[in-house]
Amino acid sequence: MAVNTTWADSSTCPFCGDELASPGAGFVDHIRENDDCESEHEQWRENLAGDLAGEWAG
Ligand SMILES: [Zn+2]
Known part of the structure; x- marks a missing residue:
């Protein structure tokens, strides 16, 4: 599994670490x-799409 869609704490931004007003919608x-x-x-989404495309093509 190359896809990693989770991060440790959904109440913070995974990119800058800022606290979010609310998980999900706040992001x-x-x-x-x-x-x-x-x-x-x-870029993160494109990487995910790239991984998926690679797996499907492979
Ligand atoms: Zn951020």
């Missing part, structure tokens, strides 16, 4: 307001 607001975290999140 969406957080990355919307933080360009750095948003672009890291984009």
Whole structure:
């Protein structure tokens, strides 16, 4: 399993470690307001998609 969709604490941002207003929904607001975290999140999602594509193709 190459896919890792979990992080230790969903009440903090996995990219900058900031506390979130609320787990889940707070994270969406957080990355919307933080360009750095948003672009890291984009890359993280692309990495996941890349891993999946590799596994499906393999
Ligand atoms: Zn963050």
